[in-house]
Amino acid sequence: MQFQTILDEINTEIRPLLGTGGAVATYIPALARVSPLQFGIALRTFGGQEAAAGDSATPFSIQSMSKVFSLTLAMRSLGETLWQRIGREPSGSPFNSLVQLETERGIPRNPFINAGAIAVADRLLSQGDAKTNLLALLSDLCGEAIHIDAEVAHSEADTGFRNAALANFMKAFGTLDNNTAQVLDVYFNQCAISMNCVQVARAAGYLCRDGAPPYAGPRVITEAQTRRVNALMLTCGTYDAAGEFAFRIGLPCKSGVGGGIVAVVPDTLTLCVWSPALDATGNSHLGRIALELFVTKTGLSVF
Ligand code: GLN
Numbered sequence: 167m168q169f170q171t172i173l174d175e176i177n178t179e180i181r182p183l184l185g186t187g188g189a190v191a192t193y194i195p196a197l198a199r200v201s202p203l204q205f206g207i208a209l210r211t212f213g214g215q216e217a218a219a220g221d222s223a224t225p226f227s228i229q230s231m232s233k234v235f236s237l238t239l240a241m242r243s244l245g246e247t248l249w250q251r252i253g254r255e256p257s258g259s260p261f262n263s264l265v266q267l268e269t270e271r272g273i274p275r276n277p278f279i280n281a282g283a284i285a286v287a288d289r290l291l292s293q294g295d296a297k298t299n300l301l302a303l304l305s306d307l308c309g310e311a312i313h314i315d316a317e318v319a320h321s322e323a324d325t326g327f328r329n330a331a332l333a334n335f336m337k338a339f340g341t342l343d344n345n346t347a348q349v350l351d352v353y354f355n356q357c358a359i360s361m362n363c364v365q366v367a368r369a370a371g372y373l374c375r376d377g378a379p380p381y382a383g384p385r386v387i388t389e390a391q392t393r394r395v396n397a398l399m400l401t402c403g404t405y406d407a408a409g410e411f412a413f414r415i416g417l418p419c420k421s422g423v424g425g426g427i428v429a430v431v432p433d434t435l436t437l438c439v440w441s442p443a444l445d446a447t448g449n450s451h452l453g454r455i456a457l458e459l460f461v462t463k464t465g466l467s468v469f
Contacts, residue, residue: 167464169217169435173207176459177219180205180441180452188443188451191423196321197227200424202443205452207460208363209437210371210380222363226440227318229422230261231366232356233283234373234395234403235303236296240277240286241391243293251341252277252285254398261405261448262328264335272339276402278420280353281332287352288342296352304359307369309381312361319358326354357422366428366438373399373418373430396430400468407447407454415457416467427453431466 184203192198208218240248257275259266267274267281274281290296297314304312322329333346333353342349361369371380377392378385387395399418404411404427411419417429425442427450437460441452461467 169209169211169215170219172460172463173209173217173219175463176207176456177205179459180220180456183452183455184441185443188445190425190442191444191448194318194321194325194423196315196318197424197442200226200442202441205439205441205456206363207437207439207456208367209435210367211435212374212433214380216364216367218364221440224440225360225362226426226442227315227357227422227424228359228361228366228426229357229424230278230280230283231420231422231424231426231428232300232359233278233286234370234399234420234428236283236286236290236300236356237277237398238387238395239299239303240289241395242387244289248286248289251289252282256401256408258406262332264328264331267332267335272336272341274336274341276398278398278402279405280329281336284329284333284349284353285336285341287356288344288349291344291349291352297355300356301359303386304361304369306383307372307379307386308361308365309368310365312359312365314355315358315360318360319355322354322357323350326350329353363426363438363440366426367436370428370430370436370438374432374434374436376433396432399430404449405447407445407449411449411454414454415461416469417457417461418468419457421449421453423448425450425453427457429457432468434466
């Protein structure tokens with residue numbers, strides 16, 4: 167398939183739509199300053215062919231897309247015990263909702279809502295230097311050094327009152343072992359990791375390769391674990407829009423409030439789209455439209 171031609175076509179179709187819908191996240195001040203008039207798309211195939219278009223080399227805040235990689239690390243080191251404290255069901259609620267946590271006694275519905283990712287961060291902290299281990303994983307996966315944007319991390323820490331509430335709630339229920347300030351520091355820093363579309367498409371490569379890394383090296387996670395990460399992305403990766411994403415796109419996806427969405431076509435390719443303006447569910451407005459265009463043009467979907 168002529169992937170470069172397809173991505174160029176999508177870029178041409180999306181450009182006129184820039185600025186026509188959605189809004190950048192404003193609850194994190196550093197993200198509010200990002201221009202919404204940007205769009206990038208990149209993919210990497212199972213065999214290593216790459217294609218990219220638009221602002222695919224511009225770094226952005228990966229935000230909740232980091233939750234895929236922190237979950238990967240936690241599954242690798244903890245195996246089944248991870249699921250003693252974290253569920254695997256879609257939440258049907260916004261990503262930062264507190265309500266379910268009270269009724270479900272501090273056990274987050276899944277690892278991709280904020281509460282779940284904070285619980286994963288706690289588990290990683292108990293294993294060692296979580297920030298360093300996550301950056302090392304991402305740098306290994308995409309073959310170049312990956313960094314945290316300190317300004318975004320500080321901005322999140324200054325305004326992350328809901329996340330602090332989620333962490334304190336879980337601490338009260340015994341879901342977290344570590345000091346909440348340290349757990350939140352891991353969480354805010356992982357969200358503040360900066361990458362571009364090409365790097366994300368590479369780093370996620372193991373998700374379309376049954377857990378084998380995009381470049382040479384040891385397996386990232388097992389084939390069965392990879393299936394599970396993809397299943398969770400499909401059912402929970404875009405929060406309360408997961409049904410709509412499955413209906414329109416039909417691919418495991420994980421979004422972030424920086425405007426990125428990473429998608430997986432199992433056994434075929436990984437794809438990253440980015441455009442900062444978000445819809446009401448916190449997912450990239452044009453990113454979703456670009457993914458729909460991609461699936462329509464290629465017929466690549468798990469359904
Ligand atoms: N850092 C963001 C938050 O905690 C991540 C949310 C997201 O990307 N959906 O609110």
